[in-house]
């Protein structure tokens with residue numbers, strides 16, 4: 282990266298006084314509250330990094346007011362260039378995302394809708410009566426309409442999204458379908474801890490986070506985000522989480538590089554957006570979309586690959602792209618149910634329910650807010666390997682977590698039997714399924730803590 286022109290720019294850190302940014306959340310009438318996004322966290326960039334080439338005595342300074350721009354320049358300055366994933370979603374990006382959901386190759390939305398329609402009563406029962414529903418990253422709210430209609434006496438619905446245009450459409454659609462439901466749309470970055478501030482009270486809060494959006498975060502960030510949702514939900518709160526499950530690489534690559542080329546347009550729109558909104562001069566035809574599956578990290582990555590050697594200007598800086606060099610724009614982590622149970626437990630959520638489509642491509646998982654005393658231990662490495670059981674804080678190895686997850690799946694299918702050699706009755710209880718999973722793991726020699734004296738596994 283090189284500063285462009287004589288005046289180099291110092292990117293002001295985006296921490297603005299929050300009180301000044303927080304608009305008044307609007308009454309239950311449903312007008313749109315826009316909370317100005319601050320620079321995304323987790324991407325700290327030092328001033329030196331941003332003003333490479335400046336001198337201490339004469340730092341030519343120009344302030345770039347837009348926090349997104351500071352983050353963009355910082356991200357493009359990294360050895361592996363990247364861009365903030367949330368910027369994929371502007372008006373055009375949101376429309377393109379909805380078209381992706383309709384493609385043959387993108388199984389994610391179809392699988393999730395299948396679960397929602399098949400298990401709707403059970404899901405609504407789990408959510409309980411009198412809930413205030415918060416949906417981070419609501420998009421057009423298409424999946425939520427069904428859920429809201431099935432809930433018993435929902436108090437209000439607060440869709441949160443970074444893109445005001447999609448939030449507007451969401452509000453209109455819900456208003457038409459459920460004219461009596463109070464709406465509190467909030468335009469904000471859901472990674473910011475203050476984005477839930479000021480939402481109305483309800484008997485209990487339900488966080489609905491479908492679409493596998495949680496997969497867009499590194500496991501450690503996902504845990505932090507779910508911890509924030511736990512704070513927003515409060516005591517007795519519930520979470521219904523959409524989780525895309527691990528599957529073969531070819532299916533995943535097709536889903537993120539569909540034959541109709543819609544995902545490619547979605548990804549490339551990010552560069553067009555930077556040209557439009559931040560005066561960048563990306564030649565969008567000189568980049569191509571790429572979907573790569575990283576087996577070790579269990580994630581599919583979207584990149585934009587430079588077709589030739591080129592320079593691009595943005596934010597007063599010039600960035601060099603070698604031919605073949607890529608910008609990483611999105612990751613979608615894929616989980617096993619047991620891995621997500623562990624990750625959510627570390628964020629203060631106790632797993633209660635698991636719903637899957639018949640082909641087991643996708644899971645909706647139901648969680649209840651754990652009592653406050655739960656430790657909030659960060660999941661550090663692979664989300665399966667770092668399992669730490671919330672009750673009792675005991676560590677299981679990877680093999681044990683897998684066996685427990687398998688027992689849970691068999692319980693769900695109704696094929697898990699109790700008794701010696703599986704000759705007993707069908708197991709319905711979650712605790713019993715975990716105990717069976719653990720004793721199977723012990724038999725296989727997996728790392729499992731010894732049984733407590735006088736009692737079975739919990």
Ligand SMILES: C[S@@+](CC[C@H](N)C(=O)[O-])C[C@H]1O[C@@H](n2cnc3c(N)ncnc32)[C@H](O)[C@@H]1O
Pocket residue numbers: 366367370375378417418419420421422424441442443444447469470471472491492493494
């Ligand atoms: C994968 S789409 C899911 C949309 C919808 N929930 C669904 O299940 O189809 C992600 C949504 O989250 C929104 N989004 C992404 N990052 C966000 C952020 N940091 N804060 C708020 N909304 C965000 C996008 O605008 C988009 O509507």
